[in-house]
Amino acid sequence: MRYSKLTYYLLANLIALMFLGGCAQDEILFPQDKETSGEQIQAELLLSVSMPSTTTRAGNELTLPGTNAESILSKITLFIIDGSDVKDFTVEGEDLDKKSLIFLVETTEGEKDIYVGANMSAEQIKIVKTSNKPLQTLNSISDVIGANGFLMTAQALSENGSTKINIVDGRTTKITANLERVVSKVLLTCKSDDGVHVKLSDTSKGYMRLADVHYALETTNKKFYLFGQTNNEDPNYSMSETLGQAFGNNFFSYAGKVEESGDVAIKTDNSRLNADTDPYTEGIYCLENTVGGYSNYNDDLSSLKQVATYIKIAAKFTPMYIDNETELTENEAKSKLSSQGGTFYVCKKAPESKKHICYSSPEAGIRFLNNNSLTAKDFTEHEGGWQRYEAFVASPTSFNEASNVKRNNYYIANVTYITAPIQEKTIEINTTVAAWTIKGSTTIKIETSK
Known part of the structure; x- marks a missing residue:
């Protein structure tokens, strides 16, 4: 690093921001032939970060602010491609988002x-x-969401939106960079009338508590490009190529049982989609995950789940009808199943009029159904009362373009329909995608001059 060439001053006043809309980037390549041609000049760079009121990035796009921890800027590094050399200049300090920085860098005139x-x-x-x-393979997600701040990157743009920045000796040049976190965030919410219980499609069959709905992310990327690529392509974008590689080289698999260590779903509250009140902030972080060539595998969910990030859900259900007892309260039902940890059984061959009834054991089911031709194999066990569901982040039944998880987006997956796990299991999810700002802004302004 050329710290000997770096001089910077912290200014007391913030510089007014200039907002530019995002633009698609070409493939980002960095030269590796370390030669710099041309006369060197001392260019003065003024960089400011401000946190104004929340603004959407484009049109009516929904935008939610990051938390303080998600928005920390403790270190800012500029990379200037000077001919075939990559020069880096770093400023470190506390609360850099609340300061303006001015420093000198050695470079040449011309487009950069x-x-x-x-x-x-x-x-x-x-x-x-x-x-x-530039590509990194993570040891864990903490490599990019550490205590010193979330990793964020951007390519700088000129005032007219060009990626080519023309530095002229003696002239001030204004450029803008729209920072984006390299991670995304996924949250699971469920409808609830009382804030305690999940609103089931048929509430007359039993009980499910919000606290007993757990979720985790499966098949999350280990690899990412440090600067976002065209169409958000990640290093595992080609599905056919990725399927031919070892899963563990490219992806993390969720370790442990979702019902024991997964995050807990929260109540759906559309008012929290308003960034001016009490916005959603909860969720699980992951790298972006985009898949190309998936149309060749639309009927092969097992292959898609080997390359695409999806949500694993574990939900505990307590039936209202157990053995010969009907319309049990939640406490009564839990007490009846307490000796077996909430485990219950359903009969696959039960007549239509009795399909809503659950049993404390297969033997109890045979007895109360008064059908000696039944065997234990005719009963489905729900161990601990847990039922498991899987859904792609934004399209639960099939994979499509919306299923891709893109960096710096906040995916709020709302369970709109869930059945009691008696004769079938069905879940429907409606996902809201929000742009994820840095406490209201993702813009840095830089000025360069002699």
């Missing part, structure tokens, strides 16, 4: 590609400087 990284580790900076197409 400039990139911005926030909260980058030394390893990540090295990857950018030594890789043609």
Whole structure:
């Protein structure tokens, strides 16, 4: 790093922001031939970050702010592609989002590609400087959501939206970078009338508590490009190629049982989609996951689940009808099944009039159905009362373009329909996708001059 060339001053006043809409990036490649041609000049760069009121990035797009922890800017690194050399300049400090920074960098005149990284580790900076197409493989998601801040990146744009920044000796050049976190966030919500119980499709059959609905993310990416690519392509984008590789080289699999260690779903509250009140902030972080060529596998969910991130859900159900007892209260039903930890059984061959009845054991079912031709094999066990569901983040029954998980988006998956797990299991999810801002803004303004 060229820290000997770096001088910066913290200013007391914030610089007014200039907002630019996002634009699609070409494939981002960094030169590796470390030669710089042209006369070197001292360019002055002024970088400011502000947190104004929440603004959508485009039109009526829904936008929700990040939390304080998600919006920390403790380290900002600029990468200037100067000829065939990649120069980096770093500023560190507390609350950089509340300060303006001015520093000098050594570069040449002419058109430049400039990139911005926030909260980058030394390893990540090295990857950018030594890789043609900067890519990192994570040990865990904590590598990009650490205590020093979430990793955020952007390519700088000129005032007219060009990725080519023309630096002229003696002239001030204004550029803008729209920072994006490299991770996304997924939250599961369920409808509830009382804030305690999930609203089932047929509430006359039993009880399900919000606290007993757990979820986790499965098949999450290990690899990501440090700077977002065209169409949000990730390193595992080609489905046919990825299926031919070892799963563990490319993806994390959820470890443990969802019902024991998964996050707990919360009540659906549409008022929390309003960033001015009490916005949603809960959820699980993951890298972006986009899949190309999936149309060849639309009828092969097992293959799709090997490359696409999806939600695993575990929900505990307490039946209202057990053995010969009807319309049990929740406490009565729990007491009846307490000796077996909530486990119950349903009979696959029960007559239509008795399909809603559950049993404390197969033997009890045979006895109360008064059918000696039945055997234990005719009963389905629901161990502990748990039922498991799976759904892609934005399309539960099939994979499509909406199923892709893109960086810096907040996916709020609302369970709109769920059946009691007696004769069938059905779940329907309606996902809201929100742009995820940095406490209201994702814009950095940089000015360069001699």
